[in-house]
Amino acid sequence: MPDGVRRRPAGLTGRHREWLAAAGFLAPAVVAVLVLRLWPTLQAVMVAFEVGPGSLPSLANFRFLFADPEFTGSLATTALYSVLVNPIQIALALGLAVLLNQALPAVGLWRTLVLLPVAVPQAVSAVIWGVAMRPDGPLNAAFQALGLGAQPFLTSPRQALASIIVIVSWIGVGYWMTFLIAGLKDIPTQYYEAAAIDGAGAWQRFRLITLPLLRRPLTFVLVADTVANFLVFAPVEILTRGGPQGSTNLVMNEIYNRAFDQGDTAGAAAATTILVLVVVAVVSIQFRLMLAKDDFS
C-alpha cells in the first residue's frame, strides 16, 4: 500500500472499510449477474453476427429472420399478446389492490388466496390449466352446466392466445397486486380525509389522489410486468407449443424452437438480440411516459 494512504485520517479508513464490506456483500450478486446474465447475452450477440466458424461479422442471420414468415409471425403474435395482456393484468392487479386495501372481513385470507398462484411453479399451473381446459375437461363441464356450450380453448386458433392470457394472468395478477397494495399503504390517509371534507366522491378520490400517488409503484409494475410478459415461455411450451396454426407462437417460444428443436443456434441468437432490443425500447418509452411529469417528486 502506498505511504500516502497509510497517513490518511481514521475517518477515511473507516469509509474504506465500509466500501470493502459493501463490495464483499455485493460481489456474489455482481458476479452472478455477470456470469449468468451478461456473459450469455454477450455470447448470444456475438453468435448472432456469425454465419460460419471464423467468418466476418455479418447481418445475414437478421436478414434471414426478417424474411422468414415464422419469425415475423411470432413478432406480430407477441405484439398482439403484449397489447392485450399488460393492460388486463395491471387493471386487474390495481382493482384487486384497491379492493383488498379496504377494511374487509378476513382481508388477509383474500390477499393470500389471490397471491397463492405465484407460489405454484409455472409448469404445474400450466399442466393443471391444460387439464381444466381440455375439450372434455372440468371447465367445459361447468360451461355446459351453465348453458354456455363447450369451448375449444387451447385447441382453437381463435381462443388459444386468450386462454394463455387467462393462465398467465391467474399466475401473475396476485404478484403485481402485492406491490400496489404496498404503494397504497404509503399514501397518507389525511389526503383522503381532506378530500372527503371537500366533498370528493370515491371515483374522484381514486382519480385525483390514489392514481397520481401510486405512479411510482405503478411504473415499476408496468415495466416489470411488460418485461415478464415478453419472456413468457413455460405455459406456451407445455400447452400449445406455439399452435394451433402459430396462434400462440410468442417470440420466446420461437427462439426456443429455433435453438433447441431446429438446432439453429445462430438464428436463435439473432432472434434473442432482436427481442432484447425490442424490450429495451418498449421499457424506455414506458419510463419516459410514466415519469415525464413527476409532479409529486
Added chain:
Amino acid sequence: MPLNRRHFLVGAGVASSGLLSPPPARAADLTLNFLFSQPPDTWDAVIAGFEKANPTIKVARQSVPFDALNAAVQSRIGQKDSSIDVFGCDEPRVPGFARRGYLVELSDMRPTFEKAVSREAIDAVSANGKIWSFPLWTSTQLLFYNKDLLAKASLPAPPLDVQARMTWTRVLEAAHKAQAAGAKWGFGFDQVDRYYQLQPLYESNGAGPGLTGPDLLTPAVTTPKWIETTEWYGRLFSSGLSPRGIPPEQMAPLFGSGQLAYFYGGPWQMGLFFRTPDLHFGIAAVPYFAAGKPSTPTDSWSMAVNPYSNNREAALKFASFMTLNDAGALMSTERMTLPPANKAAFEAYLKRIAAQGGAITQGYDALVRYELANTAVHRPRTIGWVNFEQIMNKAFSDVRNGGDAATTMKAADEQLRVAFSRL
C-alpha cells in the same frame, strides 16, 4: 407473471457452464448420468443388473418428457456439457446428431454388434457407413381393443392374423358403432400427432414418407395423396370419433380407463395394460387402406454415449450392457414391453410375453415376426430428420385441431424448406 422466474436461457447457461455438474467421482465409485424420456422405472431391472455386475459403477437417472429430450440433448451436449454420460437417442436422429458431433463413433465394435443384433438394427444406428449408437429396441404396432366396449356394440374381435387384417374403413365403421353403443371415444392413436405413428398411414395410402431427393431433403408433403391422407386424419377428430386436446402421454390412460374402443398403439403399452385392473383388452393386426398395402412403424430407441463425457469407458460399458449383452437387453424390456434389438433377447422376450399375456398374446410372436419382416417402414434417415419431425408433428397437431389439410401442409412445406436451408 413475476420477474423472478428464471429465464430458460439462464438455465441453459448454468447447465452449459458446468456449474450444476456434480463433482468428479472417484474411480472407486463412479456415477454415470443417464438421460432418457421413458418413465424412470423402465430401467429398474437393467440398472440393478448392471450395478450388480459392476459394483464400482452407479447409474443416476435423469428423466425428461419425450418432447423435451431433443432440446435437452441440443442444449447440453451441443454446449459440450460433460454431465450426461449415456442418453436415449431415437434412431432416426442418429444421422443428424452424428453430423453435429453429439455421438461417439462405435465402428471399431462392429464385430460385437454383428454378433448380437441384426443387420437392420445396425443400419438403424449407422450414418455414412459408421456406427454411432447402440440399438436397444425395435418396434411394431398393434390395434388394441376394449372387449367390454366391443361386446356392448355386438362387434366381433378384430383378427390378430395378419392375413385377415381389417381395412381402415371397416375399423372406423366399427369404432362409430362402439361409440354409438356407449364408448366415449371410438378410436385413438397412442402417439397422436407424431410422425412415427402416422407415417404408415401415408405409406399405406401410397403417399410416400413426405421427403424425396438423394439426401431426403426435399419436402413432398403437398402432393394430392398427402393432402388426401391428411384430410382423412383430420376427419377422425372433426367427426368426434377421436378426442382433440389430449396429449400423447394421456392417450394410453384413456384406453386403460375404458373410454376408448380401438387404440392404435405400440407393444410398449402391453406392460401397462397387463397391470391395469378391470381392463379387458385384446390385440389385433393394425389396419390398412384397401387401395394400398399394409404398413407399420418400426425402429425405436438406441443408447448413445456423449463424446464430452468424462466417463466414456464406463458409459460404453453401460450402453453395451443394455443392448449387446443378451441378459442385459432382456432386462431392458421388463417394464417397457418392446421387442429388444438383441437377437437372443428377442427370442426370450417373445417367450416371456407369451407366458405373461396368456390368451391375449397368443399369436403375438408370429405377428411381430411378420410385421418386422414385411410391413415395417423406417422413418427417413436424413440429417434433416430432427427438423422434419418437429415441423410435421406441429402440422399434424394443427390438422387435429381443425386446420385445413392443404393450407397446413403448404405452411409445413415452407417451414421445411426454410429449416433445411439452414442445415
